[in-house]
Amino acid sequence: MPRAKKKRFHENKELPNILQDGDENFNELKGHWNTKHFKNDWPITVEMGCGKGEYTIGLAKVFKERNFIGVDIKGDRLWVGSKQAIDLKLEQVAFLRTLIHNIDGFFAPAEIDTLWITFPDPRPKDRDEKRRLTSPRFLNMYKGLLKPQGQVFFKTDNTGLFEYTLEVLKERTDIIDLEYTFDLYNSDYIDDHHGIKTNFEQKYLDLGEPIKYMKFRFKR
Ligand SMILES: C[S@@+](CC[C@H](N)C(=O)[O-])C[C@H]1O[C@@H](n2cnc3c(N)ncnc32)[C@H](O)[C@@H]1O
Numbered sequence: 001m002p003r004a005k006k007k008r009f010h011e012n013k014e015l016p017n018i019l020q021d022g023d024e025n026f027n028e029l030k031g032h033w034n035t036k037h038f039k040n041d042w043p044i045t046v047e048m049g050c051g052k053g054e055y056t057i058g059l060a061k062v063f064k065e066r067n068f069i070g071v072d073i074k075g076d077r078l079w080v081g082s083k084q085a086i087d088l089k090l091e092q093v094a095f096l097r098t099l100i101h102n103i104d105g106f107f108a109p110a111e112i113d114t115l116w117i118t119f120p121d122p123r124p125k126d127r128d129e130k131r132r133l134t135s136p137r138f139l140n141m142y143k144g145l146l147k148p149q150g151q152v153f154f155k156t157d158n159t160g161l162f163e164y165t166l167e168v169l170k171e172r173t174d175i176i177d178l179e180y181t182f183d184l185y186n187s188d189y190i191d192d193h194h195g196i197k198t199n200f201e202q203k204y205l206d207l208g209e210p211i212k213y214m215k216f217r218f219k220r
Pocket of ligand 1 (some may be wrong): 008048049050051053054071072075077092098099100101118119120122129198199200
């Protein structure tokens with residue numbers, strides 16, 4: 001492992017806003033984020049596959065009385081977001097290092113108010129369908145963890161993944177308020193994303209790829 005990455009992994013153990021295996025309260029977070037970690041009663045927004053946490057931090061700058069948790073398995077990326085949140089004194093930001101497959105071990109039913117899925121890996125091969133973050137098994141998990149009327153926001157550069165997600169949603173009977181655009185920056189939804197662009201997003205915009213965007217809720 002490169003030395004810089006090793007250093008980040010080592011530092012992550014001491015960073016108060018990174019929650020990961022080995023931390024004292026790691027297995028007791030489920031249902032207790034606000035009482036044990038944030039020590040407030042603000043609604044919780046979760047970003048799935050947050051990478052370096054650019055979206056999580058961007059949202060935290062916009063919404064003051066709201067808690068934000070970026071989830072990713074890559075510790076070296078989370079280190080970047082963690083350091084930035086600390087520098088910006090964003091105490092309502094935390095990062096959870098886990099596989100999203102295990103997310104229901106970290107949140108109680110209805111603990112999440114809002115969920116963002118930002119530029120997830122498209123996993124285009126048929127055999128990888130189950131690993132797409134918008135596949136039915138992930139959606140079922142999100143539904144269980146979101147409050148009734150909790151909203152899901154999804155941004156991607158990838159047309160295949162976006163169309164796949166629309167198909168999955170349209171086959172379900174529990175989706176309401178679905179709205180979408182294949183070209184966020186030439187649409188009426190331009191204000192929805194609060195002007196936040198991640199590195200991945202900028203990379204694809206620079207290549208001339210329109211950004212696809214949708215939002216929806218689960219019916220209870
Ligand atoms: C293409 S990157 C996008 C990162 C970020 N959302 C952005 O827009 O810059 C996808 C991220 O999702 C994470 N990821 C993908 N599948 C995951 C999973 N099942 N569990 C945890 N993290 C996952 C990867 O580690 C990676 O950081």
